[in-house]
Amino acid sequence: MITQGSSQTGTALLYVPGNSFIHRMNPLTKLVGLLWLAATTFMLPPGGMATIFVATFLFGVLAGAGKAFIKRLILTLGPFAIFLFVIHGVLIERHDTIQHEWISFSPEGAQYMLKILVRVAALLAASMLFVTTTHPANLLKALDSHGVPPGIAYLIASPLLLLEPFSARARAIRDAQQARGLDLTGSWKARVKAFPALLIPLVTLALSDLDHRATVLDGRAFRARPFRVVLDAPVDRPYERWLRRALLIAIPLQIGVLLWL
Amino acid sequence: MALIDIDNLVFGYGKAAPVLDGVSLSIAHGERIAILGGNGSGKTTLAQWIAGSLPRPGMTARSGTLHAEGKPWSDWDALKRAETIQFVGQIPSQQISGFAFTVYDELVFGPGNLGLEEAEIRKRADWALDTCNLRHLVERDPFTLSGGEQQRLSIAAALVMQPKALVLDEPTGNFDPESREKLLNQINQLPEDLTVILCDMALKPALAIARRFLLLDEGRIVADSDAQAILAHPRTLEVFGAPAVTEAALAIRAAGRWPEGKPLPLTYGQAEALFKEVSHAHG
Numbered sequence: 219m220i221t222q223g224s225s226q227t228g229t230a231l232l233y234v235p236g237n238s239f240i241h242r243m244n245p246l247t248k249l250v251g252l253l254w255l256a257a258t259t260f261m262l263p264p265g266g267m268a269t270i271f272v273a274t275f276l277f278g279v280l281a282g283a284g285k286a287f288i289k290r291l292i293l294t295l296g297p298f299a300i301f302l303f304v305i306h307g308v309l310i311e312r313h314d315t316i317q318h319e320w321i322s323f324s325p326e327g328a329q330y331m332l333k334i335l336v337r338v339a340a341l342l343a344a345s346m347l348f349v350t351t352t353h354p355a356n357l358l359k360a361l362d363s364h365g366v367p368p369g370i371a372y373l374i375a376s377p378l379l380l381l382e383p384f385s386a387r388a389r390a391i392r393d394a395q396q397a398r399g400l401d402l403t404g405s406w407k408a409r410v411k412a413f414p415a416l417l418i419p420l421v422t423l424a425l426s427d428l429d430h431r432a433t434v435l436d437g438r439a440f441r442a443r444p445f446r447v448v449l450d451a452p453v454d455r456p457y458e459r460w461l462r463r464a465l466l467i468a469i470p471l472q473i474g475v476l477l478w479l
Numbered sequence: 480m481a482l483i484d485i486d487n488l489v490f491g492y493g494k495a496a497p498v499l500d501g502v503s504l505s506i507a508h509g510e511r512i513a514i515l516g517g518n519g520s521g522k523t524t525l526a527q528w529i530a531g532s533l534p535r536p537g538m539t540a541r542s543g544t545l546h547a548e549g550k551p552w553s554d555w556d557a558l559k560r561a562e563t564i565q566f567v568g569q570i571p572s573q574q575i576s577g578f579a580f581t582v583y584d585e586l587v588f589g590p591g592n593l594g595l596e597e598a599e600i601r602k603r604a605d606w607a608l609d610t611c612n613l614r615h616l617v618e619r620d621p622f623t624l625s626g627g628e629q630q631r632l633s634i635a636a637a638l639v640m641q642p643k644a645l646v647l648d649e650p651t652g653n654f655d656p657e658s659r660e661k662l663l664n665q666i667n668q669l670p671e672d673l674t675v676i677l678c679d680m681a682l683k684p685a686l687a688i689a690r691r692f693l694l695l696d697e698g699r700i701v702a703d704s705d706a707q708a709i710l711a712h713p714r715t716l717e718v719f720g721a722p723a724v725t726e727a728a729l730a731i732r733a734a735g736r737w738p739e740g741k742p743l744p745l746t747y748g749q750a751e752a753l754f755k756e757v758s759h760a761h762g
Binding site: 353358375379380430434440447 | 592
């Protein structure tokens with residue numbers, strides 16, 4: 219029963235509430251579309267990959283997720299671009315390396331770096347479009363309503379849901395250990411020494427939680443039947459089903475062509 | 480046939496002293512029973528046995544048996560067991576499935592696993608939302624709720640399974656007095672044929688819900704009686720104290736001024752009438 223615009227769901231999610239065309243698409247169609255785009259980026263020249271990047275970015279903006287897109291892309295691609303440039307443009311010596319004063323630079327290396335960067339940017343933007351327009355609850359319902367075993371859906375849901383309580387517990391352990399005199403502000407050596415005092419209770423409590431959670435799931439008859447009954451499953455229009463089938467056929471064909479050439 | 484039959488159950492973790500030491504107990508359908516005891520008395524372990532969470536590999540009884548409607552839990556399939564008994568533990572955040580992003584989805588998770596019709600799932604969820612006063616939280620992420628709200632949610636999630644028995648392990652531990660009163664009233668309004676087994680180390684919730692009381696001490700049942708007898712038991716007073724009105728009556732009785740055969744008051748309402756009677760009797 220996820221309503222668009224619900225603001226009280228977990229803060230760890232990148233989902234941006236909205237009612238755009240992409241928001242309304244069935245999550246499985248978007249997931250298959252993402253897989254198809256990922257396969258396609260390996261076939262296209264840099265210009266094609268850049269087109270995918272720009273197109274997905276624009277779709278993201280139209281879906282109302284422009285801010286989230288820009289923030290994540292800068293945070294991820296910025297350091298990655300610098301790293302790639304240093305490795306391929308400067309450090310790796312190529313036949314066209316130009317030595318200028320104290321720095322060497324390879325135009326071919328920079329071109330290669332751009333190729334990788336554009337591909338990663340296209341993949342990242344496509345993934346961002348998926349996560350910002352798909353609430354995980356809807357993805358779970360779509361998986362459940364298509365007969366995907368509940369265990370697989372649980373593997374997707376539980377990390378997203380448990381991330382926040384897990385972080386809160388980590389903070390509580392840190393505060394409790396500091397109150398008992400654990401020094402977390404000293405040298406890096408002191409911090410490394412203090413690390414087990416934070417990690418061990420966190421892992422122990424997480425394992426204890428697992429035991430309880432397993433009991434709860436048993437009590438609620440989880441996996442007692444091969445499939446679950448799902449309420450408010452996302453709409454799956456006939457054209458989306460056909461589109462998914464077409465894309466699922468295209469993906470192995472594209473990979474085959476890529477390997478053949 | 481009894482809902483639960485336990486015969487001389489001895490159970491301990493590893494090689495340590497037994498947590499349950501020769502427990503024998505029979506629980507009938509529709510009973511409202513409180514298992515009382517101090518810290519480490521074995522309440523939670525007994526509750527886990529009753530609910531079928533035990534035995535598990537490496538955690539088996541040293542001796543004795545437990546039968547639910549005539550057969551051990553190990554002979555039950557997961558579906559039937561979930562429809563028969565539900566357990567709500569002490570720590571609210573550990574009672575959440577980790578599968579649902581909203582309170583409503585948490586509620587419909589169990590019935591969805593049972594494979595019920597959609598209309599039936601919605602009907603049950605609506606009833607549980609009202610019973611546990613959760614309607615205003617329906618869109619919230621279960622992990623962002625307060626401890627008391629999470630506890631109400633876990634009770635509601637157990638109720639939507641429509642079990643024959645509900646085992647509650649210290650259900651009001653995270654509640655303020657007002658919320659506790661509300662929850663106890665709500666539990667009292669549950670269908671009469673639902674067996675409620677409450678484990679607690681506080682007398683007040685037990686007195687509000689139960690009609691039969693067990694006192695567990697070092698893994699043994701030392702009393703199995705009604706409220707009057709349990710309050711008069713010396714271990715009850717040592718472990719829990721007594722409600723203030725009962726304490727006052729006990730002091731009057733110790734002074735030899737309590738009428739022979741008169742029951743001790745458990746609530747303020749009962750105390751008012753009884754104290755007036757005692758006061759008149761002694762001028």
